Structures are given as C-alpha cells and as structure tokens.
Amino acid sequence: MDKSLSGRAAIAGLGATEFSKNSGRTELRLAMEATLAALQDAGIDPSEVDGFSSYSVDKVPEYEIARLLGCNNVKFFSQIPHGGGAACAPILHAAMAVATGVAKTVVVYRAMNERSWYRFGSGDYGFANTPTFENVNYGWYMPHGFHTPAAWVGMFAQRYMHTYGATSEDFGRVAVAARDFAATNPEAFFYEKPITLEDHQNSRWVCEPLHLLDCCQESDGAVAMVITSAERAKDLKQKPVVIKAGSQGIAQGQQIMTSFYRDDITGLPEMGVVAKELYAQSGLGPDAFQTAVIYDHFTPFVLTQLEEFGFAPRGEARNYVMDGHHARGGTLPINTHGGQLGEAYIHGMNGVAEAVRQVRGSAINQVDDVENVLVTAGTGVPTSGLILSAA
Template identity: 85%
Template sequence: MSNQSHTQSNSISGRAAIVGLGATEFSKNSGRTELKLAMEATLQALRDAGIDPSEVDGFCSYSVDKVPEYEIARLLGAPDIKFFSQIPHGGGAACAPVMHAAMAVATGIAKTVVVYRAMNERSWYRFGSGSYGFGATPFFENVNYGWYMPHGLHTPAAWVGMFARRYMHEYGATSEDFGRVSVAVRDFAATNPNAFFYGKPITLEEHQASRWICEPLRLLDCCQESDGAVAMIITSVERARDLKQKPVIIKAAAQGLADGQQIMTSFYRNDIAGLPEMGLVARQLWEQSRLTPSDIQTAVIYDHFTPFVLPQLEEFGFVKRGEAKDFVRAGHHARGGLLPINTHGGQLGEAYIHGMNGIAEGVRQVRGSAVNQVPDVHNVLVTAGTGVPTSGLILGNA
C-alpha cells in the first residue's frame, strides 16, 4: 500500500504534525510553580510554531500532571477549547498525548493542540519515593499494592529490579550490560548544554562502582528526579506546510496494554522477562507507518531504568529475543553506532520529564537541529514508560 493511499484510510499516519517545540531549563530546583513552567514551555512552543495563543483549541497531558488545561487556556487567552484529555500510567503515557492530539486533528475535532508535561518532581516532592499514603486511599490500584509492599517491593526501582533479575537469568545479561546503556547516554548528555549532566560523562568502571539501589540496579542505572516542562504544538500536515518550522510528521502512534498487565509488577504473567505491552505498541507502529526497524536512523528508548532498554530493542525487532546484550556490547546504541539511542542524554543524563523531553529530541532529530545530530534522519522511534500500559511514536519527515 502506498503512503498516499494509506493515509487516506482510517489510520492517523501522516495526517498530523508537530510544528512547535518549547522547554524550560531542567534542574533540581526550578524556583517556580509547575503552572509557570507549563506556561513558559507552551508559550515558547507557540512562538516556535508562529501560532497565536488564541488559536489553541485543544490540550492533552498526563493524568498525573498537576497543571489543569483550563488554567492554561485562561492564561493563554484561548477562548474555545474543543478537545482535552489526560493519559494515565505515569511515564507510560509519554507518547499517548501526542497520539490523542493527532487523532483530534485528523478527525477535525481540534485544529491546534498543545501537548505538555510540567513537574517539580525533585524540589516539591520525591517522585517514586515509596511513601504514597495508600492506606488512606483504598482504591483498586492502592489495595493492589498492599499485596506486595509488605514484602519490601515499595519503589519503582524494586519493581524493575524484579524484572531485571529474571531477564538476566533468562538471557545472560549482566550489570555491565546495563552499565553500557548508562555510559552511552551520559556520553550524549555530556555534549548537550541543556542536559543536567552536561560535561559529566561516566565510565563503565564508575557505573560498576556506584552504590546499589535495589539489586541488580545501581545508582547509575536509575533516572534522575527533575524539575522542568516540555510542550509541543500539533496541527494538520496541510496547515503545517505554511508555518515557521519544518513539519515533523506523526507517521505512527499507538498505545498498548497487554494480557496480564498490572502497574510495574504484572504478577499474573507466566513470564516477566519481556515487555509484551511494548511489543503490542511495536506491531501497531510498524503496521501504521509501513516501516521496518531498518528504516529507523535513531531512537529515543524510554530509560527510566537501564534494564528495560534491552527488552524494548527486542520487542521492536532491532534484535532477536535475548540478543540486546550483544547489541550494546558492540556499542551499536552509542555515539556513531548503528542505532544511536537517546542522543539528548535520555532520562538518565538530560532530565526526567516523564518522557516528554525524549519526544522533543525526536522532533529535533527530524528537524536536523539536535545538538548530537545523527546524519540523514528520516524516521525516529520514540517509546514511553515500561512495566506499565505504554505508548510509542514514529516521527519523520514528509
């Protein structure tokens, strides 16, 4: 099927574009409210696109974002908002707000949609600290946590550690393999002036010497806690051609919730060495875009914890099951490799803005404006959080 005939089907592929991009600095203490951060990023994205704030008629963010769309609309002076949605599951949302925005634009529900994420998850509170007050809020998800928190599984690191240990047992991956992921993204962060760890690369030896958080995870296997905001503007491909920036086409967008899924544990599954929800996303992205792994020049792989980078490479078919360790041992994920991953430094090296800063890097790579620009980028894969219901995107040029 040709791309033209494909885009005329019910698919959203090729019908919407990211035309504006904005971000605050990334820090450990922003010194301002999350609303102010969101507004700064949104106004910057609108200026980047050359779109007046009054033209905004849609919003999409995460259900955990504390900045309501109605307040941004009021402050922008956007009078008539026709579309708004929020996506649950924390970092698993990441790519889904862009997907929802693309659907709204493709169906004519809205014309100019702002996607945003703003957070003070270092200075205001410690995200993923293990202290959640679940006992006072006995909703389903919180009661569910009661089955395993008494046994010490309190934090995201502990939950991912359980998956990682099984993956190591099944496929022979080692702590050094996880470290190779961390070393490569910190190398990219070291040359990115916007990264928190700008100028601070690490060695594999330093990774191995970093303290244990929850075996097999060391400190340098874990993403940052960050303050900051990122926003982007989505509109139709037709309109995008007349705007300031090179359009970044949304070639595919998908969400995935697989059999036996639970948040970060999935105890009902027979096998926790893979990420079937990401496999479901992968199948949809390849089908929508009519692309294959060989068509991707660079990828933004959600790196909240290094062990989950490896099975994502497998779920998308860049390597066979169990062979991601060999991929990273060969350095194919690093600077100058076959598939450079997280060229902005990722959530380990740039900032943890729940994956929204990763989508921004995908936009920059397609535009050709990334600080660690990969040559001849036509298509970029972006993934969202793993261990939870998740999402993904393929961004590219026209």
Template identity: 55%
Template sequence: MNLPAVAIVGLGATEFSKNSGRSEMQLACEAAHAAVQDSGLTGSDIDGMATFSMDNNWEIEIHRQIGGQELRFFARTEFGGGGALGPFAHAVSAIQTGQCQAAIIYRAMNERSGLRFGSGEIMNMNTLNPDMIHFSHYFPTGFMTPAAWIAMCTRRYMHKYGATSEDFGRIAVSMRDFAASNPAAFFYQQPLTLEQHQQSKLIADPLRLFDCCQESDGAVAFVVTSLERARDLPNTPVEIASVRQCAVPASRQITPFYHADIAHFPEFDALSCDLFRRADTAPNELDFACLYDHFTPAILPQLEAFGFCAPGEAADFVKDGHISRGGKLPVNTNGGQLGEAYIHGLNGIAEVVRQMRGTSANQLERSDQALVTAGAGVPTGAAILRKQA
C-alpha cells in the same frame, strides 16, 4: 480509510533542574507558551489540550493563561510515564476527526524538589482510590519504589539471557556520553565510565545508582496540528506517522509481575508490528530512537520488541556500539532520562523533533525517521515520527 496526517509543529521546554523554584503550573505555562511561539501559531489558535493523568495542572488553567479562547478537546492518559504517547494518540485522533485544530501536549513536574517518586512516599495516603487499592499489595511490605518494581523484571531478564550489570552499565555510559555534549543535560560535560557505574551503590539489586534515571524538575510541551496546516508554518514538520497505545491482560500499573514471563515488556511486543505497519516502514529503515530509559535494563527488551535485534541479543547489540555515538541506531541522543532529565518521557520526544529539525546538540547526519517509546513495565505506547519536507 485515509485520514489526514498530523505533525508536531511547536516545541517548548523549560530548563531542567533539581529545584525549579517555581510552581508546576508556572513551568507548564512557560513550556506551553514557548511551544506556541515556536510553532508560529498564537494562543487563540489552540483548541485542544492533552496530558498525563499524573500532571497536576488542569488543562483549562494552562489554556487560559497561554491566551486560549474556546477549548474544544481535552484528554488525559493514565499509568505514569506509560502515558507519554497517549496524549499524542488523543491529539492525533481529535485533529483527524475535526474535534480540534491545534492541540498542546504538555507535562510539568517538580519531581525532584516536590514529591519524589523514588522516595518511597509516592501516594502515601489512605483513601479508597484505585491507586491505593492496587498498591496495597506492595506498599505495606516496603516494596514501594519504581526501581524495586523494575528490578524484578531485570532479574528475570538476567536469568533468561545471562545479561549482567556491566551490560546495563554500557547503556548508562552511552547515554552519559550523549549527555556530556548536550548543554541542556544535567550531566553536561560529565561522562561516565563503566568502572564508575560498577562502583555506584546498589539501589534495588541488581539496579545500581547509575542505572537509574534522574529526579528532575522541568516541563516540556508540544503543539500538534494537521500536516496540511504545518506546511504553512515556519518549522520543519515532524509527522506522527503512527502512534499506538497498548495493555495486555496481565498488564498492571508499574507492578508488571503477573505476565507469564516478565523478562520482556509484552505491551511493546504486542504493539510493535502494528506500529511499523501503520507507518509503512520497518526497523532497519529507522535512523535513531528515543527509548524510555527510567532504568538502563529497560532498553534491552525494547530493542528486541521493536526488531532491532533478536530476543536475548540486545546486550550484544549494545556492546557492539550500535546504540552509541556513531552506531547504526543511536539511542537517546539527548542523553536520555539517565543523562538529560526525567520529564516522564517527553524530553525524549523533544529530542526527536530537534533531530528532525537539525537542531540537536548531538545532530545526526541522517535523522529522517525515528521510534519513540513511553514507559516500560506499565500499559504504554510508542510512535514513529517522520521528518516532512
């Protein structure tokens, strides 16, 4: 089946901050409107909307305010940051099947000034919803922050391969190096040393403060449409060469404790081959990657799952500088969620678009093809994006 290609043509974002001073709806409207303006389309051209289940802004509210007319497609994806690429999968399918012509993908959150995921107050309520039934097996023990949940996987990775906290520190140092030269990053002009990382306080052993992404307010939005139409629009089209979601039988909502081996993220292992096959490319043909970095150790199994190095060798791959400035696979050139901001993965996808347009603050010489991933430790997704002439 030869499906029409779909591309990202518009990008919009608010500033990233610790206190936006405005509602999440306003953030969503601002980013979505900016994305539409950037794309060369108008609000009335937008007939599809896709976002995360965790987003608090209804599709129809944003669509109406950006000047939308008839909304013909709307869809949401579950599982927190694991849902970062689901909206792209939805929009691509909807455009390919003619359900809509141009869709906005958006995520807006006051995660720092509003409900902080790391505060232990996430979903502190007592109702018969699926979240609470699920989290009932963890919250009553105080096991209730993403850092603590992911720390369990990190511990097993260390046990299996001998990785150390310093290995995670080198990832933080690399991301903060990119952030230091990105004016949009929270840690702009604030690089980190390995020593500072090692001295930072324990959050959930073995995770230290600088292993953790930031808490952020902000919004990011994209406009996607067919590649054919994209060629008539002003921006360099960024083709969604392949996008895949994945869960496996032992997958759980950010409590990935029941896989036989939790040192890895089996969702990524399972989708990797198919992702490359559909994009007709291979790991060594990619120029860079934006990998989901809620916590530094999550980078390691991802480098292995996508074939950039063999299982157990990711710490050395990092140590050899391959993911850093000037390396063979620069990772998170915006500074990542550790260094730029935590907008549930969408700001990493935005960085891929900027790199392919030639407008990144840390512009690479070659940035034609990249991998992006959604949340780790949850049912998740990944995509390969490709610059089109």
C-alpha cells in the same frame, strides 16, 4: 475515505524550560513558559489553541492554561494515566483530534517539580489512606519490600539476567552511552559529566541488580509541543515533523509496574503491542530508523524494548549494546539528548522533544540524514509509542 492516522498531523512547535533540581517556580508557571515557547516556535497565536492533552499525574489543569493563553473555544482535552507510560500518548491523542477535525491546534505539555516538590521514588505514597483498586493491589507487594519503582523493575531485571545471562555490565553500557550524549548537550543536567563502565559498577546499589547509575534522575522542568494538520504545518515557521504512527498498548496480565504473575516476565508484551501497531500504521520496520528515543527510566528495560521492536532477537540485546550499536556512531544511536539518565526526567516528554529536533536537523548530537525516529514511553505500565518522520 482514508481513515489512517499516518501522516495526517504534524508537530509544528516545540518549547521547553531549563531542567533543574529546583526550578524555584510553580508547575503552572513552568507549563506556561514551555507552552508559549512552543507557540512562538510554530508562529501560532495563543488564541488559536483549541485543544490540550497531558498526563493524568500532571497537576496543571488544561482549563487554567486555556484561560491564561486567552483561548476562546477549547473543543478537545484529554489526560492519559500511568505516568511515564503516557509519554507518547498525548501526541497520539492530539493527532487523532486534528486528523478527525475535532480540533485544529492542540498543545501537549508536561510540567513537573518532581525533585523539589515530590519524589516518585520515595516509597511513601499514602496508599493506605486512599484504598482505590490500584493502591489495594500494591498491598500484595509492599509488605515484601517492593516499595519503589527501582524495586519493581529489579524483579524483572533479575529474571532477565537469570534467563538470558545478561549482567550488570550490560545494563551499564546503556548508562555510559546516555551519559556520553548528555556530556555534549548543554541542556542536560549532566553536561560535561560522562561516566565510564567502571563508574557504573562502582556506584552504590539502589536495589540489586540496579546500581544508582541504572536509575533515571529526578528533575524539575516542562516541555510543550503544538500539533496541527500536516498540510497547515507546511506553511508555518519550522520544518514539519510528521506523526507517522502512534499507539498505546496494554497486554495480558498487565498491572502497574508489578506484572509479576505473567508466565514470562523477561519481556514487555505491552510494548510489543505498541511495536506491532506502529509498524502496521507506518509500513516501516526496524531497518527504517536512523535514531531512536528509548524510554530509560531504568537501564534493563532499554534492552527489553530493543528486543520488542525487533532490533535484537529475544535475549540478545546485551550483545547489541556490547557491540555499541546504541552508542555514538552506532547503527542506531539512542537517546542522543542523554535520555532520562543524563538530560532530565520529564516523564519522557523531553525524549519526544529530542525526536522532533532530530527530524528537524537541529539536535545537538545530530544524526545524519534522519528520516524516521522511533520514540517509546514508560515500561512496566500500560504504555505508548510514536514514529516521527520528515515530511
């Protein structure tokens, strides 16, 4: 009996709201809009949904979406922790449920008013009032000024620069390429607003070595997808997008954005765990991808992820981006929707959506002859990844 996950399930429907800084409606409303759009895209009746997966930080409960959809018997539901590290994991969980027969039609979703309702980068999290393990752990860092994700990532970036000679301009090339793609994507918040490397260098410091333009947006919006069996997906409205591989990863010494006590903090070993598993499941390697969606909450970790997946040797991703391999017309265009730097920050779910469009051949910045797309989730935390492929 073949127990491999590879190729057993497919993404059959895709839906999204607009991306904004003030949606003007509840997160539940956003989730329902995206979910109904995804079901309509697939040609599946809402009553057929029997599974859900989302993020533990998503404030929209699956039972309420099930009630509003008119679902009869929901047999599977899961929530994945660690914020952006969950970006690919709901699709993995849905694929496992479908491949094992636990559920037949699973909706994955992420809905958030992260700009108009609350802000992850505020530095004010109420940790002292909720002394759980994770919050107490931050008590060792916050007295030293490590209050925000930018500060946490800044520490890793400083060490990477010290060890490998990377510069702020190397990080800036990631931002410039992302904004170039966003500038031609009408759905992107920064549509028609490209930047230059000079713009990047002149943007204000947020937490050295991170400039403002090294940091992702804060956005309102929702994205949803429908996962079913690869066999069934062949008979539905859209070109099937096969889930070729999926993985989650935790590595030794892992903490939440503050894994500073590892022997070496210039890499992302949890993403290395994901890379090895994705390649093992799929039988593919770095040369198999025509495009990729690399989680870009902060530009330095894009370089590190390129190294973990073998697109560049350790410490040499700066040369990779200097040569423009990641940009429009490069050998591996990344974040062709504009990424979280340029399109929107929907905790990476909008990046999975772009991978679906690339495989379908319907992306605004479509890459030629796409067969396989790599997608990664948030870094600095327990994370996840996907390979999505043409049928």
